[in-house]
Amino acid sequence: MKRQHRHFLFLCALATLSLNVSAQNADKATVARSAELKAQPFSDAATLKTLAENQKLDVLSRKASWMEVRAQDMTGWVKMLSLRFDARAESVSNSDNSAKSFLSLVKTGSSGSTTTTGAKGWSKESFANLSPNPDRFEKMKQLSSNKSDADAFAKQENLKEQEQAYLNAKGGAQ
Amino acid sequence: MKTSGRISLILAGLLCTTHLAAEPQFKLDLGKAFQTLKSAKSAIVPLTEEEEIALGQGVASNLMSLAPLLADQEVQTYVNRVGRWISLHSERPDLPWTFAVLDHEDINAFAAPGGYIVLTKGMLLKLRSEAELAGVLAHEIAHIVRKHHLNAIQSSNAKIAAKEGLSLVMDAKGKTDERLLKAISAGTEMYGRGLDKDDEFESDRVGVVLAARSGYDPFGLPAALQTLQGITSDSSGFQLMLETHPKPSDRLNQLDRIMSKDFERFDSLPDVRNRFERITSRLRSAK
Numbered sequence: 001m002k003r004q005h006r007h008f009l010f011l012c013a014l015a016t017l018s019l020n021v022s023a024q025n026a027d028k029a030t031v032a033r034s035a036e037l038k039a040q041p042f043s044d045a046a047t048l049k050t051l052a053e054n055q056k057l058d059v060l061s062r063k064a065s066w067m068e069v070r071a072q073d074m075t076g077w078v079k080m081l082s083l084r085f086d087a088r089a090e091s092v093s094n095s096d097n098s099a100k101s102f103l104s105l106v107k108t109g110s111s112g113s114t115t116t117t118g119a120k121g122w123s124k125e126s127f128a129n130l131s132p133n134p135d136r137f138e139k140m141k142q143l144s145s146n147k148s149d150a151d152a153f154a155k156q157e158n159l160k161e162q163e164q165a166y167l168n169a170k171g172g173a174q
Numbered sequence: 175m176k177t178s179g180r181i182s183l184i185l186a187g188l189l190c191t192t193h194l195a196a197e198p199q200f201k202l203d204l205g206k207a208f209q210t211l212k213s214a215k216s217a218i219v220p221l222t223e224e225e226e227i228a229l230g231q232g233v234a235s236n237l238m239s240l241a242p243l244l245a246d247q248e249v250q251t252y253v254n255r256v257g258r259w260i261s262l263h264s265e266r267p268d269l270p271w272t273f274a275v276l277d278h279e280d281i282n283a284f285a286a287p288g289g290y291i292v293l294t295k296g297m298l299l300k301l302r303s304e305a306e307l308a309g310v311l312a313h314e315i316a317h318i319v320r321k322h323h324l325n326a327i328q329s330s331n332a333k334i335a336a337k338e339g340l341s342l343v344m345d346a347k348g349k350t351d352e353r354l355l356k357a358i359s360a361g362t363e364m365y366g367r368g369l370d371k372d373d374e375f376e377s378d379r380v381g382v383v384l385a386a387r388s389g390y391d392p393f394g395l396p397a398a399l400q401t402l403q404g405i406t407s408d409s410s411g412f413q414l415m416l417e418t419h420p421k422p423s424d425r426l427n428q429l430d431r432i433m434s435k436d437f438e439r440f441d442s443l444p445d446v447r448n449r450f451e452r453i454t455s456r457l458r459s460a461k
Contacts, residue, residue, distance in 0.1 A: 042441075064441040064445070065393050080400070081396060081426060081429065081430035083400070084403065084423065085401070085404035086404065087405060087407065088405075121410045121413050122278075122413075123366070124366035124367060124417070125366065127362055127363050128363050129359075130236040130362050131236065131239055132236050133236075133238040136243055137231065137234055137238050140272055141270075143254050143273065143274060144254055144273075145251070145257075146258070147258070147262060150255050150259040150262060151262075153255040154259045154388070159389030159446075160443075161263065161387060162386050164383050164386045164387050165383070166379070166380060167379050167432045169432070
């Protein structure tokens, strides 16, 4: 009994820890239209609750068309396209990366680096009067993969080709 | 009927001559002719595949001057394999499909006619799985398969040519052809302005289908779009992408509409996260 209790406490601690970690890494999203929170990423899984429009939640992971989310104290799965991601200054999906990329920008700025990979973004004008760079283009051409290469590459991960017709804007077959 | 017949004749005249007819009557009709030009696709002579590739090579070579190639060979090869695999599931599997990652923090990707696709390191670093990369590349591949840039370049070129009284016929065969150079230069500038929004929506629709056909979790493209949706518009490196594309929320709404029907049957397709993370890890840790 005692041991079980300790075990339970340990699990609680672990859960709290993982909640904290995921809270740090989580993306914030808003329910764009009312959606069901499912126990698992399947349509026929048990419905835990109905999420109301405009409810805020944390996104933990994605599995195909499903997002694992935490809504208040409940964790479950919701259709990804029923969510909206709210713009945040340094938002990025993988906050780990965003933090790093943010840091690297700061670093680049303070070191006075003059690399072309700085923070200055492209604009419409960047594309006016560009001149060809044949050397780089030759290098680019060398990168091309052939069909058998691509085929072997797909087999490595067991990618299985599917049948799917093109769709028109309403979702009907084209 | 009669009027449109005359306009066609005028267009045909424009097509066939390199000199602007001096008659006043022609000048009067020029404005009308321009308006008609947009819808008169038949007035634009289709290029052969060879010509399309020559044009695309010129545009790609220009785009190469935006930034150096990312020096990570493994990443470059990887992106080429993903892209080549997807291209095999399109109607144009035999184009010289070639992909390059530019060493630049901007978040963007460009498709040049003939099969040349450029992606930025900034974009790559926003993605979380091979399926997301596949979704983005499939969107670009769709632009080329549906000839979006090619048609836009040709139609804007036709307008310029008509304005300048040059031949509308763009002959890309001679690589030193001045008209080809003009077309390439005008074509490259177009990447700063963006395509028609409908072309972007179409590429999203084609993109998710190509990703699914290739065996990837097709929700990679919407996942990438949701990531972009979460970036503020004033974030550096994201402005051009926002200016040249429909809003991520509008693109997501369309994908919601078309994928909610039966794309759930693809829910078991892999997102190939591990391979993506392994190959891009150096890039991420270097940041």
